[in-house]
Amino acid sequence: MSHELLRTAVDRRTVLKASLLAGGGLALEVLIPIPGLTAAEKAQAGPAQLSAFVSIAPDGTVTITSKNPEIGQGIKTSLPMIVADELDCDWSQVRIAQADLDQKRYGQQYAGGSTATTRDWLPMRQTGAAARAMLVQAAANRWHVEAAQLTTARGRIHHAASGRSIGYGEVASAAASVPPPDLGSVPLKRPDQFTLIGRPLVGVDSHRIVRGEPIFGVDTRLPGLLYAVYEVAPAHGGRLVRADIEAAKQAPGVSHVVPITGDGDADTGLADGVAIVASNWWLANEARSKLKVEWDLSAAKGHSSSVYRIEADAAIAAGPDTHLRFDGDPVAKLASAAKRVKARYDYPFIAHAPMEPQNCTARYADGKLEIWAPSQTPQRGLDQLHKVFGIAPEAVTLHLKRAGGGFGRRLMNDYMMQVTAIAKAVPGVPIQLMWSRQDDMRRDYYRPGGWHSFEAGIGADGELIAFTDHFVTFGDGKTTARAAGFNTAMPPAGLIEHLHYSQSMIPTVVTTGALRAPGSNALCFVSQSFLDEVAVAAGTDLPRLMLRMLGGRREVAPQPGGGVVFDTGRARDVIERVVQTSAWTEKPKQPQRAKGFAFYFSHRGYFAEVVEASVAGSRIQVHKVWVAGDIGSQIVNPMGAENQVRGAVIDGLAQALAGQAIEFVDGAVQQSNFDDFPLARMPATPEIEIAWVKPDKPPTGLGEPALPPVIPALTNAIYAATGQRIRSLPVRLA
Amino acid sequence: MRYRLDINGAIREVDVPSEMPLLWVLRGELGLLGTKYGCGAGLCGACTVHVDGAAQRSCQLPVSRIGQAKIQTIEYIGETPTGERLQQAWLKIDVMQCGYCQAGQIMSACALLGQKPQPSDADINTAMAGNICRCGCYNRIRSAIRIAAGMEEGSHVA
Numbered sequence: 078m079s080h081e082l083l084r085t086a087v088d089r090r091t092v093l094k095a096s097l098l099a100g101g102g103l104a105l106e107v108l109i110p111i112p113g114l115t116a117a118e119k120a121q122a123g124p125a126q127l128s129a130f131v132s133i134a135p136d137g138t139v140t141i142t143s144k145n146p147e148i149g150q151g152i153k154t155s156l157p158m159i160v161a162d163e164l165d166c167d168w169s170q171v172r173i174a175q176a177d178l179d180q181k182r183y184g185q186q187y188a189g190g191s192t193a194t195t196r197d198w199l200p201m202r203q204t205g206a207a208a209r210a211m212l213v214q215a216a217a218n219r220w221h222v223e224a225a226q227l228t229t230a231r232g233r234i235h236h237a238a239s240g241r242s243i244g245y246g247e248v249a250s251a252a253a254s255v256p257p258p259d260l261g262s263v264p265l266k267r268p269d270q271f272t273l274i275g276r277p278l279v280g281v282d283s284h285r286i287v288r289g290e291p292i293f294g295v296d297t298r299l300p301g302l303l304y305a306v307y308e309v310a311p312a313h314g315g316r317l318v319r320a321d322i323e324a325a326k327q328a329p330g331v332s333h334v335v336p337i338t339g340d341g342d343a344d345t346g347l348a349d350g351v352a353i354v355a356s357n358w359w360l361a362n363e364a365r366s367k368l369k370v371e372w373d374l375s376a377a378k379g380h381s382s383s384v385y386r387i388e389a390d391a392a393i394a395a396g397p398d399t400h401l402r403f404d405g406d407p408v409a410k411l412a413s414a415a416k417r418v419k420a421r422y423d424y425p426f427i428a429h430a431p432m433e434p435q436n437c438t439a440r441y442a443d444g445k446l447e448i449w450a451p452s453q454t455p456q457r458g459l460d461q462l463h464k465v466f467g468i469a470p471e472a473v474t475l476h477l478k479r480a481g482g483g484f485g486r487r488l489m490n491d492y493m494m495q496v497t498a499i500a501k502a503v504p505g506v507p508i509q510l511m512w513s514r515q516d517d518m519r520r521d522y523y524r525p526g527g528w529h530s531f532e533a534g535i536g537a538d539g540e541l542i543a544f545t546d547h548f549v550t551f552g553d554g555k556t557t558a559r560a561a562g563f564n565t566a567m568p569p570a571g572l573i574e575h576l577h578y579s580q581s582m583i584p585t586v587v588t589t590g591a592l593r594a595p596g597s598n599a600l601c602f603v604s605q606s607f608l609d610e611v612a613v614a615a616g617t618d619l620p621r622l623m624l625r626m627l628g629g630r631r632e633v634a635p636q637p638g639g640g641v642v643f644d645t646g647r648a649r650d651v652i653e654r655v656v657q658t659s660a661w662t663e664k665p666k667q668p669q670r671a672k673g674f675a676f677y678f679s680h681r682g683y684f685a686e687v688v689e690a691s692v693a694g695s696r697i698q699v700h701k702v703w704v705a706g707d708i709g710s711q712i713v714n715p716m717g718a719e720n721q722v723r724g725a726v727i728d729g730l731a732q733a734l735a736g737q738a739i740e741f742v743d744g745a746v747q748q749s750n751f752d753d754f755p756l757a758r759m760p761a762t763p764e765i766e767i768a769w770v771k772p773d774k775p776p777t778g779l780g781e782p783a784l785p786p787v788i789p790a791l792t793n794a795i796y797a798a799t800g801q802r803i804r805s806l807p808v809r810l811a
Numbered sequence: 812m813r814y815r816l817d818i819n820g821a822i823r824e825v826d827v828p829s830e831m832p833l834l835w836v837l838r839g840e841l842g843l844l845g846t847k848y849g850c851g852a853g854l855c856g857a858c859t860v861h862v863d864g865a866a867q868r869s870c871q872l873p874v875s876r877i878g879q880a881k882i883q884t885i886e887y888i889g890e891t892p893t894g895e896r897l898q899q900a901w902l903k904i905d906v907m908q909c910g911y912c913q914a915g916q917i918m919s920a921c922a923l924l925g926q927k928p929q930p931s932d933a934d935i936n937t938a939m940a941g942n943i944c945r946c947g948c949y950n951r952i953r954s955a956i957r958i959a960a961g962m963e964e965g966s967h968v969a
Binding site: 148150151277278279280282283284286287288289290291292293295296298304329356357358359360362430431432433479480481482483484511513716717720723724725726727728731750752756757758759760762764765 | 913
């Protein structure tokens with residue numbers, strides 16, 4: 078293929094280093110400042126550059142380093158696809174190498190916030206294109222022709238005039254001494270020239286997964302490895318008073334029992350506990366029953382779900398503590414409204430429950446620490462190791478392990494702190510800490526529960542003229558708990574003139590954290606359900622109400638201090654698309670069966686979804702889900718993308734329907750396993766139809782934004798089918 | 812206690828407490844790491860193996876109860892025609908996301924096709940209801956089983 082010149086803005090600090098690969102071939106390292114990060118992302122992300130490593134061996138094998146943690150989101154396949162496409166090589170030539178943690182070298186290495194595609198799309202393309210340009214130049218030098226006369230395809234360079242062709246591998250060594258091109262002017266493909274991007278490709282680890290090969294964190298094996306469990310207090314915030322460990326020490330297979338004093342910091346997660354180390358994980362876990370531990374649980378007294386509910390009622394009755402957003406004059410507009418709608422909504426704490434329980438493997442010897450971690454934020458783990466143990470980052474080698482699911486749980490590194498405390502207690506002995514399912518369920522950083530008191534005013538012409546939400550959440554009175562904050566851009570903010578968002582906090586000792594589409598997974602349920610109530614009261618339906626509020630195509634500026642631009646045109650397009658694909662206006666003929674709709678914008682993705690459900694007695698069945706999504710001009714790997722969307726839909730349906738709720742009694746979690754915290758199972762899985770809207774906008778991430786709308790689309794369908802408004806999760810029919 | 816176990820066509824000797832579940836014999840003693848721990852209570856199916864051809868949760872099977880039974884695990888299942896077809900079907904439509912549960916899914920699917928080579932949708936739902944996929948790959952798991960059974964051609968849009 079030939080290339081047209083597509084100039085792109087490249088920062089002057091970009092560095093492109095080419096070198097001769099050991100054993101011959103081209104090794105290319107590109108360091109690129111990251112464009113377009115928000116201030117919050119910059120603060121979170123650390124070094125504001127990313128780099129890509131590509132090498133081409135004399136036999137033509139292309140090795141692309143995958144820098145980010147793979148947690149099932151498919152990044153280990155999709156980012157290398159982008160490089161390989163611009164390199165114009167054949168996918169069968171490509172090998173993927175998983176990088177260890179080294180942010181000085183690779184730039185940001187984390188999995189969270191659906192950010193990687195947004196951030197890496199252009200740099201990954203430029204990297205592949207630069208490597209291609211150097212190979213082409215090397216061939217041009219060899220043949221004494223102009224590079225412009227050469228074309229490439231599937232890892233070979235062709236000279237049409239002479240009929241000659243040569244493989245990348247044969248010129249790779251020579252390419253190492255070609256001056257690297259200017260990344261800003263290196264030609265990039267037109268989208269119609271892509272050979273890999275947009276094609277459904279099988280995940281790079283899939284063939285190993287179906288054969289049961291040992292690639293996950295818990296599969297890490299080292300000579301002399303011993304296995305550990307970590308017994309913590311039965312309630313959150315509990316402290317170790319004394320431990321009688323003698324009986325546990327005598328248990329079969331047990332080699333060490335180590336009481337550990339934590340750092341009292343819920344953020345690092347090194348809770349007080351007792352580690353049991355044995356030759357087999359099951360033996361370590363069995364020995365827990367032999368421990369006699371006295372805990373101080375006083376900090377958690379009164380931290381019960383029933384108490385939280387009473388405190389939330391009181392907070393709503395008392396009125397808001399803080400005003401988060403005040404637009405126009407909502408008080409007067411409500412007073413003048415032809416119709417007013419009021420409702421209260423709430424949702425529970427829920428757990429992440431990834432299938433692979435939290436685990437980490439470590440060896441500490443001679444002041445050096447080596448770690449094998451399935452973490453979404455390994456750099457944060459490294460920083461916390463320094464904070465908690467004083468171990469210098471230079472003394473740590475951190476290997477990224479494939480994680481059996483993340484969903485936000487592995488943004489935290491508590492397991493890394495715990496295994497390090499154990500490994501430090503038994504220097505020289507490699508330790509694998511794995512939590513039992515019960516540990517995982519009881520010591521999560523839960524999606525926090527919350528309460529919303531809404532009121533809306535509808536004008537005489539059926540227009541929404543005022544909207545208020547008093548949010549009761551968890552926090553210390555000054556700062557909300559982790560992932561317990563509000564989003565002041567939540568629609569209808571920015572779409573109507575008179576609006577008030579406010580907040581109150583109640584304290585908690587329970588650890589909370591981000592769960593897939595954090596914030597949005599709950600805010601979408603409450604706001605899109607309540608807007609459905611408004612639509613019904615206004616004599617219309619939610620898609621029409623949303624389209625009316627969105628108005629003409631325009632960009633709504635983000636709130637000061639963060640957020641991204643909201644494009645009403647893109648929102649309109651996904652709404653109109655799903656209205657069409659779901660045949661929204663055709664109502665199901667069967668009794669107690671109906672469709673529900675919802676829209677949300679999160680993590681830069683626009684999603685509108687329709688659920689068709691029926692209710693028979695207490696049984697709710699979801700028949701079909703239609704999704705219309707916009708994550709930019711290009712779906713990098715449709716194979717993975719469709720899986721992400723289906724997974725998000727099934728995840729959201731289970732949050733609503735399976736009965737998921739984590740409850741506390743004096744800080745002790747009442748759920749322990751998949752019987753009392755149920756996950757989605759196959760029989761409840763509906764057909765899911767996906768339609769993409771692809772505007773000419775940069776591609777963005779997909780791990781999260783498909784989840785939020787499915788929950789209110791479902792509850793709105795239940796209302797349409799039965800007249801029962803679901804204002805609390807999980808769904809319980811009256 | 813010493814046990815002689817018939818695992819993947821070979822006799823393996825282990826010396827473990829009689830109550831140790833087969834899962835922890837496989838993972839902890841024999842280095843067969845494909846079979847996964849998910850719940851320890853027979854609720855999730857991640858640890859599914861074949862015991863004389865039937866799907867069983869290895870976290871619930873004490874080593875003392877195995878006797879002469881033939882155990883097959885994910886490491887071996889590709890040697891069987893049905894297991895191989897399932898692995899190929901899994902790859903054809905790239906069923907997995909994180910992949911952690913997939914060994915158990917394939918083992919349950921393999922036992923199903925052993926009993927019902929042309930399963931109905933209801934058969935598939937029943938046989939697979941005990942296997943949790945937290946990533947929600949159920950649509951594709953269904954399709955992959957039908958592809959392996961020769962009942963569906965299979966494209967990535969599953």
